[in-house]
Amino acid sequence: MSAALIDISQTLRAQLPVWPGDTPCTVERTWALTADCPVNVSRLTMSTHTGAHADAPLHYDAGGADIASVPLEPYIGPAQLIDVSALGPRRITWDDVAARLRPDCRRLILKTFKSFPTDHWPARFATPSPELIAALAGQGCVLIAVDAPSLDPEDSKDLPAHHAVRQAGMAILEGLVLDAADEGRYEIIALPLKIKGADASPVRAVLRPLNV
Numbered sequence: 001m002s003a004a005l006i007d008i009s010q011t012l013r014a015q016l017p018v019w020p021g022d023t024p025c026t027v028e029r030t031w032a033l034t035a036d037c038p039v040n041v042s043r044l045t046m047s048t049h050t051g052a053h054a055d056a057p058l059h060y061d062a063g064g065a066d067i068a069s070v071p072l073e074p075y076i077g078p079a080q081l082i083d084v085s086a087l088g089p090r091r092i093t094w095d096d097v098a099a100r101l102r103p104d105c106r107r108l109i110l111k112t113f114k115s116f117p118t119d120h121w122p123a124r125f126a127t128p129s130p131e132l133i134a135a136l137a138g139q140g141c142v143l144i145a146v147d148a149p150s151l152d153p154e155d156s157k158d159l160p161a162h163h164a165v166r167q168a169g170m171a172i173l174e175g176l177v178l179d180a181a182d183e184g185r186y187e188i189i190a191l192p193l194k195i196k197g198a199d200a201s202p203v204r205a206v207l208r209p210l211n212v
Contacts, residue, residue, distance in 0.1 A: 005207070006180050006181050006186075006206060006207040007206055008052065008178055008190075009204050010052050010175060012027075012046065013025060013027070014026055016051065017119065018047060018049075018121070019047070019150075020154070023045065025045070025051075027042055027043075028042060028045070029041075030042060048195070051175055052175045052177070052205045053200050053202045054070075054172060054173055054190065054192040054200060055174065056069075056192075056200055058199040059199040060159050060162040066195075067192050067194070067201045068197070072191055072192075074107065074142040074171035075143065075173070075189070076188065076189050076190070076191065077106065078186070078187055078188075079106075079108070079143070079145070079187065079188040079207070081178065081181055081207075082101065082110060083111040084110055085126075086114075089124040092112070093129050093132055094129075096132075100183070105139070107143040108143070109145040109146070109173075109176070109178070109188065110126075110146045110148075111147055111181070112125060112147055113148070121149075125153070126148060127153055128144060128146065131164075133151075133161055133170065134164055134167075134168065137170055142169075142170055143188075144170055144172060145172075145173035145190075148174065151165065184209065185209070185211075186208060186210055187207065187210055188205065188206075189205070190203040191203060
């Protein structure tokens, strides 16, 4: 029997905390099930970066690929989760993870929150350093995933971690909820929607524990 799935997605809903100034998430019933209407239908309005989401290169590179064009392989496969929540809201370095990182890690998930801030926006959060991303790429890593809202701090203007990912040709997942996941090996499944021209996409992200 396969191991139970761990849902690491945020629940999309009204009042979901979003990046300051970005589009709030709203769900509006446009057709209602009544004697005259056989179905319920809703309108969903939200940012492409709502909840757990995948950044496309287009998000931080004017000439980058949109989310409909990115390869899907990085978003599904074996991954390693490392808990760095004790370090606080700072850049996570290679030295912070090197002793625990498996040499065969191709997808790294960083757990930076002791408890995910479900009902408020975290103004300060931990982010991976550009040097860490470069080192991961050097050992063949294809995905960096975080529970934080971004790979770079909220006040960053040059986005060095994002551009380190671009240079390495890696993929990005942000906004995961890792409260129910301990350190270890997993299969991650977090496929972005195929939205032409979009700079990101929400994902339904899950982990399946691996025993090896």
